[in-house]
Amino acid sequence: MDYPTAKTTNATELKKYQWDALHDPKKLIAPWMQNEEEGEMRVISTKVDSMYLYLGTNRIKPNSYQLITTIPEMPDIRIKPFKNNSTDSTEIEVRLKIEYKRWNSVNTLVRNDSTFYPADGWHKVKLNEMWDIDFGSEMRGGKVYVYYKSEDTIKSEIFYIRGANPSEQEVRNYLTSQSYNEWFLMKIIREESGSSIVGQAMKQFNPGRNYGTAWTNTIGCPNMGYPRGFGLMQLDNFGTENGVLLVATSNQIWNWKANIDRGVQLLREDKINWAERRINGYLTTIQNWNAANPDNLVNDSIYIERGDNAGSTVLTIQEGNTDNNETFAINPNNTQRSIKHATALKYYNGGAYCTLRRKAITNKPYWTINRLNNINPPFNYVERVSSRNP
Numbered sequence: 001m002d003y004p005t006a007k008t009t010n011a012t013e014l015k016k017y018q019w020d021a022l023h024d025p026k027k028l029i030a031p032w033m034q035n036e037e038e039g040e041m042r043v044i045s046t047k048v049d050s051m052y053l054y055l056g057t058n059r060i061k062p063n064s065y066q067l068i069t070t071i072p073e074m075p076d077i078r079i080k081p082f083k084n085n086s087t088d089s090t091e092i093e094v095r096l097k098i099e100y101k102r103w104n105s106v107n108t109l110v111r112n113d114s115t116f117y118p119a120d121g122w123h124k125v126k127l128n129e130m131w132d133i134d135f136g137s138e139m140r141g142g143k144v145y146v147y148y149k150s151e152d153t154i155k156s157e158i159f160y161i162r163g164a165n166p167s168e169q170e171v172r173n174y175l176t177s178q179s180y181n182e183w184f185l186m187k188i189i190r191e192e193s194g195s196s197i198v199g200q201a202m203k204q205f206n207p208g209r210n211y212g213t214a215w216t217n218t219i220g221c222p223n224m225g226y227p228r229g230f231g232l233m234q235l236d237n238f239g240t241e242n243g244v245l246l247v248a249t250s251n252q253i254w255n256w257k258a259n260i261d262r263g264v265q266l267l268r269e270d271k272i273n274w275a276e277r278r279i280n281g282y283l284t285t286i287q288n289w290n291a292a293n294p295d296n297l298v299n300d301s302i303y304i305e306r307g308d309n310a311g312s313t314v315l316t317i318q319e320g321n322t323d324n325n326e327t328f329a330i331n332p333n334n335t336q337r338s339i340k341h342a343t344a345l346k347y348y349n350g351g352a353y354c355t356l357r358r359k360a361i362t363n364k365p366y367w368t369i370n371r372l373n374n375i376n377p378p379f380n381y382v383e384r385v386s387s388r389n390p
Contacts, residue, residue, distance in 0.1 A: 047083065047090060047092065047127075047150040047151055048081045048082065048083055048092060048127070048148065048150045048155075049082050049083050049084050050081075050082045051079060051080070051081055051082065051094075051146060051148050051155070051157050052079065052080040052081075052082050053077070053078075053079055053146065053157060053159060054077070054078040054079065054080065054130065055075055055076060055077065055078075056076045056078070057078075060159065061159075062157045062158055062159055063158055063159060063160070063213070064159050064160070065159070065160045065161075065162055065211045065220070066159060066160070066161050066162075067161070067162055067163065067164045067220070068139055068141060068161060068162070068163045068164060068254060068255075069164055070164050070165065070166040070167065070170055070256075072139055072163075072164075072166075072254075072255050072256055072257065074135040074138075074139060074140070074161075075161065076132070077096075077133045077144075078130050078131060078132045078133065079094060079125070079130070079131050079133070079146055080125075080128065080129065080130045080131070081094065081125060081126075081127050081128070081129075081148060081150075082127070082128060083127045083128060086127055086128060088127050089126055089127070090126065090127050091124040091125065091126050091127075092124070092125055092126070092127060092148055092149065092150060093122035093123070093124055093148065093149040094122065094123050094124075094125055094131060094146065094147065094148045094149075095116060095117070095118065095121075095122050095123065095146075095147045095148075096116065096117040096133060096144060096145065096146055096147070097114060097115070097116050097117075097144070097145045097147065098113075098114070098115045098117075098140040098141070098142050098143070098144050098145075098161065099113065099114050099142050099143045099144075099145070100112075100113045100114075100140070100141060100142030100143070100221075100250070101113075101142075101215045102215070102218075102221070102222075102224060103215070103216070104224065104226055104227055104228060105226050106226075106227075108227070110224075110227065110228040110247075111228075111253070113140075113142070113250045115138070115140050115250065117133055117134070117135065122149070137251075138250075138251055139250075139251050139254040139255035139258070140161065140250055140251075140254055141161040141162055141163055141220075141221065141222075141254045142160070142161060142221075143158065143160055143213075144158065144159050144160060144161055145157075145158055146158070146159075160211065160213065162205065162211055162219070162220025162221065163204060163205035163220055163221070163222070163254060163256075164205070165201035165202055165203055165204055165205050165207060165256075166201065166202055166204065166256050167201055167202070168195075168198070168199060168200065168201070168202055170202075171186075171189065171202045171232070171256075171260075172186070174257055174260065175260070178260075178261070178264075180260070180264050182264075182267070182272075183337075183341075183390065184341060184345060184385060185264065185267075186388075186389075186390050187385045187386070187388040187389070187390055188233070188263075188267075188345070188348065188385055188388075189202065189232045189233065189260070189263075190388040190389065191381075191384050191385045191388050192225075192229070192232065192233055192234040193223055193231065193232045193233075193234065194223070195232070196388065196389075198389050202232055202256070203223045203232070204222065204223060204231045204232050204256035204259060205220055205221060205222055205223055206218045206219050206220065206221055206222075206223050207219075208220070222253040222254065228247060228248075230248050230252070230253040230259070231248070231252065231253055231256060231259035232256055232259050232260055232263070233259050233260060233262065233263025233264075233266075235247075235248035235252055235253070235259060235262055235263060235266075236248075238266070248262065249262075266348075267344065267348060270347075271344045271345075271347045271348050272340075272341075272344045274344070274347060275340045275341070275343035275344035275347060276340055276344075278343060278352070278354070279338075279339060279340045279343060279354065282354075282356040282365075282367075285356060285365055286298045286356070286365055289364065289365055293364075296362075296364065298364065298365055298366065300315055300329065300330040300331055300367070301313050301314070301315060301366070301367065302314055302315070302317060302330065302339075302354075302367040302368065302369055303357075303366060303367065303368045303369075304317075304368075304369055304371065305355075305368050305369065305370050306370045306371055306372045306378075307369075307370070307371025307372045307380050308371060308380070310371075315329065316328065316329045316336065317329075317339075317342070317369060317371075319342070319371075319380065319382045319383040319385075319386040319387075320383060320386035320387040321387040323387070324386065324387050324388060324389055324390075325386055325387065326342075326386040328341070328342045328382075330367060339353075339354050339367075339369075342354065342369075342382050345381065345382050345385050346373070346381050346382050348381075349373055349381035350373060350374070351370070351373050351374060352370065353369055353370060353371070353382060354367065354368070354369050355368050355369070355370065356368070371383070
């Protein structure tokens with residue numbers, strides 16, 4: 001498609017193209033607008049002197065950085081088309097676009113998000129009057145374009161939205177308020193987000209205040225781990241549906257509460273349920289064997305296939321370190337954890353922790369565990385989670 005240029009297109013044609021492009025949220029802004037962020041304006045408006053930006057009632061500068069709060073809430077962005085010494089009631093059409101791009105460590109583009117406000121067109125605001133932008137319940141961050149139309153031109157101002165990390169207590173309070181009471185949940189959040197130090201802010205976003213405009217600068221942007229995990233729970237892909245990769249939503253990577261909600265849903269509906277079905281199926285198999293072989297019963301001994309103490313048989317598995325650890329068993333007592341939980345934990349990272357196998361000659365079932373994942377080099381995810389502070 002050929003895009004119009006200021007040198008080759010008359011004002012009427014240019015205005016029509018701009019109108020069509022910005023009324024369709026699915027279209028990219030035309031290349032001839034890209035230099036506007038560098039201060040190049042090809043047409044001077046006679047209706048508007050400037051577009052003022054505000055945070056609440058305080059005026060902010062273009063190219064500044066505004067924060068999603070720890071509540072979380074979007075910054076209270078307001079804009080005002082300004083005309084000096086004007087009492088004109090002319091309405092100016094205004095629209096915002098929030099854009100976010102992110103590449104992972106192997107230079108694969110994993111986020112290319114774009115959201116418009118209003119979603120379906122332009123908002124009209126009178127000269128020298130304020131528009132308090134309604135983001136609804138959405139949390140969005142990245143590069144913000146404020147587009148405004150005046151006569152035969154579309155102009156823009158740019159600023160940026162980044163995120164502030166919640167405190168540990170804010171995260172704990174939210175878990176309690178939502179009845180997210182799994183004993184391992186805070187441990188998973190610490191392990192996945194790298195928020196290991198007790199009392200420090202929890203890393204939904206990369207910490208720091210030295211924000212940068214380049215897409216490769218990630219300070220204040222969602223905390224990401226390979227290949228495309230984001231936020232406190234490192235929400236990655238959730239498989240495919242009709243050939244389409246299912247990934248975290250924009251709201252889930254910019255809203256720490258939504259990130260936890262989706263992570264808990266994934267744990268409860270997928271990982272924990274899968275682990276319970278798996279272990280319960282094994283228990284049924286053992287019950288059937290024991291009923292048929294009362295003189296050769298299967299006990300709760302566990303054979304370690306991979307990881308520390310591989311080749312040994314134990315009754316309990318201890319994971320963690322000297323400061324923080326958990327003990328897992330097939331039939332746990334009051335101080336031990338169920339092997340189902342260890343299996344669910346490893347499945348959150350990928351792979352099965354516990355498997356029931358059969359002996360070669362007798363076909364007798366026996367419990368086994370694989371403590372390592374398949375990452376190169378492999379590590380024990382259950383041990384890492386167990387070692388975190390609750």
